[in-house]
Amino acid sequence: MKKLxxxxxxxxxxxxxxxxxxxxxxxxxxKQRVGLTDIQVDYSRPSLKGRKAFGELVPYGQLWRxxxxxxxxxxxxxxxxxxxxxxxxxxxxxxxxxxxxxxxIILNRNTELWGVDGYDKGQDVLRxxxxxxxxxxxxxxxxxxENLTENGAHxxxxxxxxxxxxxxxxxxxxxxxxxxxxxxxxxxxNWRVHRGAASYYIGKEMSYDKALMxxxxxxxxxxxxxxxxxxxxxxxxxxxxxKEAMESGxxxxxxxxxxxxxDGKEFTYGDGLKAxxxxxx
Numbered sequence: 001m002k003k004l005x006x007x008x009x010x011x012x013x014x015x016x017x018x019x020x021x022x023x024x025x026x027x028x029x030x031k032q033r034v035g036l037t038d039i040q041v042d043y044s045r046p047s048l049k050g051r052k053a054f055g056e057l058v059p060y061g062q063l064w065r066x067x068x069x070x071x072x073x074x075x076x077x078x079x080x081x082x083x084x085x086x087x088x089x090x091x092x093x094x095x096x097x098x099x100x101x102x103x104x105i106i107l108n109r110n111t112e113l114w115g116v117d118g119y120d121k122g123q124d125v126l127r128x129x130x131x132x133x134x135x136x137x138x139x140x141x142x143x144x145x146e147n148l149t150e151n152g153a154h155x156x157x158x159x160x161x162x163x164x165x166x167x168x169x170x171x172x173x174x175x176x177x178x179x180x181x182x183x184x185x186x187x188x189x190n191w192r193v194h195r196g197a198a199s200y201y202i203g204k205e206m207s208y209d210k211a212l213m214x215x216x217x218x219x220x221x222x223x224x225x226x227x228x229x230x231x232x233x234x235x236x237x238x239x240x241x242x243k244e245a246m247e248s249g250x251x252x253x254x255x256x257x258x259x260x261x262x263d264g265k266e267f268t269y270g271d272g273l274k275a276x277x278x279x280x281x
Contacts, residue, residue, distance in 0.1 A: 025068035032145045034153045035172030036179070037080060041094075041155070043072035045140045053141075053160040054098055063106075063116045066094045066157065067141055071113045074155075081169040082107070083128040092125060096157070096164075102131050103157075103164045135163040176200060184214075191221035191228070198231050208238035226255035230273065237280045249277045 025044040032039050046068040051057055058064050066072040075091040083105070093111045097104035107126040113119060141159040150172055154165040180197045187193050195218040201211035212235040219228045229252035236245035253270055260267035 027069070028143070030143055030145070032148070032153065034145075034148065034168065035150050035170040036078065036175045037170040037172075038075075038077040039080075039145075039153075039155075039168070040075045041072065041143050043067040043094075043141075043143055044069040045142070046159075047140045048160060054100075054162055058098055060099050061097060063119060064096050064098060065113070065115055066096045069114065071095065071108075071111070071115075072143070073111045074107070078170065078175060081171075082126055083130060083167050084169075085126055085128055087126055095119065098132070098162070100132070102129050104129050105164075105166055130164050130166055132162050132164045134161050137161055173204065173206070189221065191218040191225075194218035194221070195228055195231055198235060202231065202234050202238060205238070208235050211235040212239065224255075226252045226259060228252075229255060233277070242280055245280055246277060249273060249280075 023044075025046040027042070027044050030041040030043075044067045046057075054060065071093040073091055073093050076087065076089050078089050080087050080089075087107060090109075091111050092107040092109060093113060095106040095108055095116070097106070105126070105128050106124055108119065109123040109125060110118070110120065135158065138158045138160060142157075144156045144158065146154045146156045146165060152167065152169040154167055156163060156165045180200065183190075183193045184197065194214040198211040198215035198218065201207050201214070212232065215228060215232045215235055219225075219232065222228060229248050233245045233249035233252060236242075236248060253267075253273055256269060256273075257267045
């Protein structure tokens with residue numbers, strides 16, 4: 001009987017130890033693609049619970065892990081610019097030094113720290129200052145991406161009534177150019193690669209000559225696609241070769257209408273294409 005009671009107590013003890021319980025500062029993960037750069041933030045979210053955050057829980061002028069538990073981390077898939085300072089691709093911990101009107105933002109190579117013990121300033125890759133402002137009332141520490149564009153975003157840190165927005169910029173055009181060059185070499189026989197490159201150059205108004213080169217290659221590989229001829233028309237129009245642009249545009253419409261008729265459908269793009277061509281004249 002004694003052995004049975006002991007075994008039962010051990011079982012209950014192990015079960016209790018293994019059970020999942022709510023955490024006072026739950027973990028959170030935030031992912032965002034900015035241009036062609038993937039950014040991930042992992043952090044824990046302490047709550048006020050009737051307390052005052054800044055100036056008390058988080059003393060002004062002192063190093064903070066920027067959350068709770070393990071130091072907050074951020075990872076970039078490509079090189080970025082933070083507050084106009086270059087930061088290489090990689091994973092870093094985020095430390096901050098809050099004050100009433102501004103925060104010092106620190107990125108450190110050591111991503112395994114809990115608290116600030118063991119922090120080594122020599123491992124910093126970034127130290128910059130951003131202004132803080134009074135905004136709303138956040139019960140729990142919150143990290144958000146704001147003002148998202150193709151070329152950048154702000155990483156916002158918010159708690160209590162304070163907010164800081166850290167500007168992050170990416171070189172999307174440079175990365176896109178590298179991707180085009182790589183794909184054109186590694187997948188040169190794929191007509192979609194060349195049309196995609198041409199469309200990118202046209203959309204960015206970067207290089208109509210390169211756009212024409214790529215779309216001519218796409219047509220060489222896939223001559224029965226009406227949209228290929230339309231992209232060629234756009235490239236020619238960008239080069240001010242209006243007559244050739246009109247010819248390619250009309251061919252695209254004729255091919256689109258023929259294909260739609262064969263499929264028993266209506267070519268719904270026709271009117272829009274004709275309107276754009278009229279603007280070229």
